[in-house]
Amino acid sequence: MAEAGIKSMKLYSHLERVSNELIAAGSDPDGPLTVDELSPFDNLHYHGTEAVAHAIQALNLTAGVHVAEVGSGLGGPARFLADRSGCHVTALELQADMNEFAEGLTRSCGLNDLIKHQCGDVLDGPLESNAYDGVVSWLACYHIPDQELLYARIAHALKPGGRIYIEDLTSRGTFTDDEAEIFATKLYGQATQSPAAYRATLEQAGFTDIAIDDLSTSWADFTRTRLNAYRADKDRHLRVQGEETVAAIDEFYAAVDELFQGGNLGGARIVARKA
Numbered sequence: 001m002a003e004a005g006i007k008s009m010k011l012y013s014h015l016e017r018v019s020n021e022l023i024a025a026g027s028d029p030d031g032p033l034t035v036d037e038l039s040p041f042d043n044l045h046y047h048g049t050e051a052v053a054h055a056i057q058a059l060n061l062t063a064g065v066h067v068a069e070v071g072s073g074l075g076g077p078a079r080f081l082a083d084r085s086g087c088h089v090t091a092l093e094l095q096a097d098m099n100e101f102a103e104g105l106t107r108s109c110g111l112n113d114l115i116k117h118q119c120g121d122v123l124d125g126p127l128e129s130n131a132y133d134g135v136v137s138w139l140a141c142y143h144i145p146d147q148e149l150l151y152a153r154i155a156h157a158l159k160p161g162g163r164i165y166i167e168d169l170t171s172r173g174t175f176t177d178d179e180a181e182i183f184a185t186k187l188y189g190q191a192t193q194s195p196a197a198y199r200a201t202l203e204q205a206g207f208t209d210i211a212i213d214d215l216s217t218s219w220a221d222f223t224r225t226r227l228n229a230y231r232a233d234k235d236r237h238l239r240v241q242g243e244e245t246v247a248a249i250d251e252f253y254a255a256v257d258e259l260f261q262g263g264n265l266g267g268a269r270i271v272a273r274k275a
């Protein structure tokens, strides 16, 4: 995958917005930080730490357990997982700048003994084989064009009986031409599957006990509220972040809202076990 292409998704630029928010909240971005100070700003999926807490419960993550996260972004979910459950996390991230930024935040939180940040493309097979009790992922799998290979790689990384917890975009209907263009550029979408197709892909990769929960309505509501709240506080955001960042984030939030409201984009939470 061309790493450069993914920057068409504006959420992946202007990383200094995290430091700007920390300063606005009265924290020192260069000092020691807590996961709770960072959490409002470093989770790039829907429903923030609530969704990560759900994974801890669903996979019964505890100290001594080892999970890999595919597409770890700024490291928010990895730090919350390690901080709350004591589990070890290998945080795999494609984009070098985000990986480096995430690594710095993890050091600031004193979590580098529990979290190993790794830069790479999951399709190249960088995850150790037969090594993980769980593989987790939030809103990364839809970026990955070869879904068959993706789930084969994930299955290979898991120990027998290991489980996945994945939140991902799904297909609910055929995109219009405009929607397809927005999805491909503003979300850097490379693949979406219907829940039924998802199940077949997972079965083919050797997964069993597959549970797929439809989160489409919840995510449509979340992303609509997020856009409205962002616009309602635009003056504040301009003061804290400046014009370029606000324009980029507004464009991204609006694109996501348009796709969910159109009804052809959905989302799901998937839990399954490697047979």
Ligand SMILES: C[S@@+](CC[C@H](N)C(=O)[O-])C[C@H]1O[C@@H](n2cnc3c(N)ncnc32)[C@H](O)[C@@H]1O
Residues within 6 Å of the ligand: 001, 006, 042, 043, 044, 045, 070, 071, 072, 073, 074, 075, 076, 077, 092, 093, 094, 095, 098, 120, 121, 122, 123, 137, 138, 139, 140, 143, 144
């Ligand atoms: C929407 S972000 C979510 C980040 C994080 N999971 C979170 O919820 O905060 C998805 C991340 O997946 C990463 N990603 C996309 N394709 C990838 C690949 N092939 N291998 C590893 N990471 C990838 C992207 O670079 C991006 O940082």
